[in-house]
Structure formats: structure tokens, C-alpha cells
Amino acid sequence: MDEQVIRDIVRSVLSGKTEAGVKVPIEVSARHVHLNKEAVLKLFGAGTELIKKRSLSQTGEFLSEQRVKLVTHKAEIANVAVLGPERGKVQAELSVTDCRLLGIDAPVNLSGDLTGAADLLIVGPNGIFEAKSSAIIARAHIHAAPEDAKRFGLADGSRVRVSIPGKRPVTLDDVSVRVKDSFIFKMHIDVDEANACGYEDGMAGTILGPGHIGVSAAPGSSGIVYCEKLITESMARELIKTHEGEICVSKTAVLTPSAKDVLLHAGVNVRRVG
Template sequence: MQIPVGVSARHVHLSQEHLTALFGAGARLHPKKPLSQPGQFASEEKVDVRGPRGTIQNVRVLGPVRPETQLEISKTDALKLGLQPPVRESGRLEQTPGITVIGPQGQVTLTQGVIVAKRHVHFSPEDARRYGVRDGQSLTLRTTGERGLIFENVTARVSPKYKLDFHLDTDEANAAGLQSGDEAEMIELEGLKAQPMPHFHGNEIIRDDSSPQHEKTTESVG
């Protein structure tokens, strides 16, 4: 049961309000390249983010715009910024640290919105049926190679909007020697050996736009 890998570099999702504040009246995102998930894209726009200890420049903005602004970084990035963000699913921003986001036309200071994204696998309902998984289920994946690892506590996310992809951040990918386009093997479902479930009809929940959609790239600027 092989699943393609998508390595997610640091990036930010902006609300329309904050896009305007950072890039000026009438601002919109200009697609640079499509991402692994349908309708999602890396934009031409970049911002700087400033924390208590330091600044990271040229953080990629991903589109389309979201209801809330959210910065997704690695633990290594967090150390540079002087933050201690929790590991969270995208959109779960309560009790997360804030950050100052700096654009060419202005800046905004967030009171919350910084997370380390929880590793997860995107499934379409068809893929969920084929792999025998349900939305929110905990998975175990194994990678091979010189630095092969077993990743536990990988969340399954199911939606008609999704395409099959295992998303993890650059810290996790570097530890396992992974690049986007590599593959991981699903070996367990909550402690049980994974196997097809032909009578399972899939989880047809359509997740909202705050669900994670990551840039499938290893470039350091996100």
C-alpha cells in the first residue's frame, strides 16, 4: 500500500483582509505553480515573518485565500523565531502563538495562528475505500532507504477535494531522507494491519478551506 510523499516547506495562508493589508488595495494572489491538492497553488507572493527572537524572510504565500491567516513552520523554524507552536491539524488555531507578518505595503501582527502541521495523508473517498481508512483515523507509515523510518500518529483526512498524498514537514523529511515524489508504505491502522474494506463506503465529509493544503516542495523559502 504505497502512498506518494509531499514534503511541505514553511508557508503562510492569508485571509483576504490580511492580503490587502500586506499587499495593498485590490491585491490578489498570482499562481506560480499548482500544488498536489486540486485547486491549491503556490503564489508569486512572499512575506517576511518576525518572532520574538528572529525573522524569516521570503515565506511563500499559498492560495487561494483562507478564512483565517495561518503560518505553518517546522520545529527548526520555530527555534529561529523564538516560538513554541503546537503540533496541530490545519485550522485548529486556538491557543497558538502569534507572529508579525510583513509585506511590501504593510504589516499585520497576529494574536494567534502559528502551528507545526501534524503529519497526515490526504485521501479522496475512493482512495479511502481502497485503503480501508476513515477520516480522522490514525495511521502508521514506513519509509525505506538509507534513513528509513516508521512514522506513527499520521492522521487520515478524507474529502472529495483531496488527492492521495502523505504530507510531512522538512524536519521530518530530512530525518528520513525523503523528497517529494518518494513513496511511503501504510502498514497499520490504529494498531491493526491495514487491509481493504470492500463494504466501507468512505467518509464523504467535505472539509472546509481551513484544511491543510501544502506546497509540495522542499525549497527552504516555503
């Protein structure tokens, strides 16, 4: 029997996934900003609060009635959505196209991670807010509640591959997973990614699995914890190309005999964690 077929069968049995893979509803997240209290007051005036226009899919989040303009030395983008509720830090989530238009070099980060974020000005009807280290390109990500994560074999901070159908089907290889009690099972992509695949409302992606991308190892371990529940010979051969000495796998992972042989002959120790 073909190794890939064996891998798919075992993964299906161990994880409860369907043969076609886990389907995740996709939503497009257009450019928007998150504001803190200081920015809200400066942009919209003393005593102002964000006015809810409609709820978003994630619990507690909403689109506000307010809009702002983003300005840099090169260009400006008007009518940018403001999402609520207020946050601790100001953040602008943009696409690569937006950043090129504005002439800024923003990193691809998850929401809330402002490491290396770019500077810009946010203009409101009542004033201007200098938003230093605020602009990022939002990384494609999946929101999952703990029960969904457990059911589908996902882990907070892990990265998965997702196949997206459309007029021009694409596969995203670096989709982050975020797990939280309040999360609704959804995948968020930006407008550039949506246009690339010809996104249409109601579209769902297929999680193809973690592949060779893992999560940070637990305390006392080293390297990366690989989330695959089955590691085959071909996967082991790929792993030894980029790892020396040791790899960490889930304590429930199944290694085929041939995979064990490959790792043994390469001098790579397997540590089980979790």
C-alpha cells in the same frame, strides 16, 4: 502458523491491500502561510489578489507569486511562501526548527486547527499584519478521496503508521488521515521529517495500518473506534492495558477467539459501531 502472519493474511484478504502494504506518494510541505482577505490587502496593498505561480497537487490550491517575512521578538524568517486561495483565517505552517529559531511554542496541529497557535508578525511589501494565534507545526497527514479511503480501509480523522524509506528510514506513528472529495492521494511531511529520513523526490511511504490508534466513536458510542479489520490476541492484550469497561470496533472487524477470551477475562465489553 505465526499470529503475525495470520493477521497479515486476513488483513490482506479483507481490505484488498497488497502484502507489502499500501503505498502513498510523499510530498514535502515547506514553511508557508495562508492569508485571509484582510491580511492580503494589508500586506500587499488595496485591490491586491494572490497571483498564481503554479498549481499544487491538491485540487484548487496554488503557490502564489507573493512572499512574506515572519517576525518575532527573537528572530525573523524571510522569503516565506504564500499559498492560495485565500482562507477564512491566517495560518503559518512551520517546522519545529522554524519555531525554535523564532522562539515560539507552537502546537502540532492539522491545517485549519489553530487551537493553542502561537503569535507572530507577518511582514509584506506594503505593511505588517499582527497574526495572533496563527502559527502551528503541521502534523504529518494523508489526503485521500472517499474512494481511496474506502479501498484502503482508511477513515477521516483516523491515524495510521507510515514507514518512510530513505538513507535513514523512519516510521511515523501518528499520521492523520483527511478524507474529502477533491483530495488527491498524497502524504505531506514537513522539512524536518524529510531531512530525518533523507527524503528524495518521488519517494513513497508504506501505510502499515492503524495499529492501536482509532477515530472518535459514533454518536451513541463511547471511547475510540478501532479501525483494524482483524484484532488478535496480542492486540487485545495491548488494548486492555489502556482501556477499562469497553472498546468500540468496526461492525465488520474480525476478533480471533483468543482475542475474545482476553477481553472477556479482562471484563472489557466489545461494542460494534459504524
